[in-house]
Amino acid sequence: MFSLTGKIALVTGGSRGIGATIARQLAGAGATVVVNYNSNAEAAAAIVADIAAAGGQAVAMQADVSQTEAAAELVKAVQKQFGKLDVLVNNAGTTRDNVIMMMKEEDWDYVIDTNLKSAWNCSKAAARIMLKQRSGRIINITSVAGIAGNAGQSNYSASKAGLIGLTKSLAKEIGPRSVTVNAVAPGFVPTDLTNDIITQMKDKIIEHTSLQRLGTAADVAAVVVFLASDEAGFVTGQVIAVDGGMVL
Numbered sequence: 515m516f517s518l519t520g521k522i523a524l525v526t527g528g529s530r531g532i533g534a535t536i537a538r539q540l541a542g543a544g545a546t547v548v549v550n551y552n553s554n555a556e557a558a559a560a561i562v563a564d565i566a567a568a569g570g571q572a573v574a575m576q577a578d579v580s581q582t583e584a585a586a587e588l589v590k591a592v593q594k595q596f597g598k599l600d601v602l603v604n605n606a607g608t609t610r611d612n613v614i615m616m617m618k619e620e621d622w623d624y625v626i627d628t629n630l631k632s633a634w635n636c637s638k639a640a641a642r643i644m645l646k647q648r649s650g651r652i653i654n655i656t657s658v659a660g661i662a663g664n665a666g667q668s669n670y671s672a673s674k675a676g677l678i679g680l681t682k683s684l685a686k687e688i689g690p691r692s693v694t695v696n697a698v699a700p701g702f703v704p705t706d707l708t709n710d711i712i713t714q715m716k717d718k719i720i721e722h723t724s725l726q727r728l729g730t731a732a733d734v735a736a737v738v739v740f741l742a743s744d745e746a747g748f749v750t751g752q753v754i755a756v757d758g759g760m761v762l
Contacts, residue, residue: 516743519544527606529558531705535731541570580627585635602640604633629673650693685751694750701757703729724759
């Protein structure tokens with residue numbers, strides 16, 4: 515088990531799905547976790563309670579991180595309360611699927627802002643702290659859709675591909691101060707966000723996955739914990755697919 519004792523971690527979109535599991539596992543490894551949420555305070559409070567019940571430490575903080583000022587204020591609040599920020603997990607995300615001829619402009623903008631701009635907002639704010647500390651971990655949750663594309667998800671796939679470009683650029687930009695930037699690309703993992711797609715395509719998904727099963731949020735979170743750890747200090751600019759061999 516990798517130790518994150520004494521580390522302060524911020525997980526955006528941490529109140530449900532993969533983000534909630536990431537928050538739990540980071541706390542289980544010893545980090546104090548800030549569970550960011552946008553609208554569901556009850557769900558965020560439940561994750562904080564789960565972490566506390568397991569002996570960990572966590573707090574919930576509200577912010578719409580797709581808004582630049584709100585994201586900056588969130589990161590500032592973390593620094594004010596804890597004095598530092600060691601790990602940022604850019605997990606906030608959403609979907610508004612449709613074929614391009616039927617997709618509305620607002621659905622394109624909403625997904626790009628939620629999935630990509632939010633990561634840029636938070637990374638910009640966090641980088642100020644991490645560069646001064648000369649240490650830090652930024653971990654972006656992208657998707658295999660950002661690597662291979664997915665029909666009916668031009669907005670989502672573009673946002674996730676953008677996260678990969680952001681990851682590689684930031685890794686080069688802030689690496690000299692010992693701040694690493696990596697991305698984790700889940701395959702099809704059952705969550706509230708993906709249940710409809712997986713229900714419709716489960717057999718086909720498994721057929722095209724080398725390990726012949728769906729992934730779990732715990733599979734993804736385990737890689738995040740590693741990337742957040744001291745042991746991953748020489749890993750940066752990488753995109754690690756946690757997809758059971760779907761995209762090879």
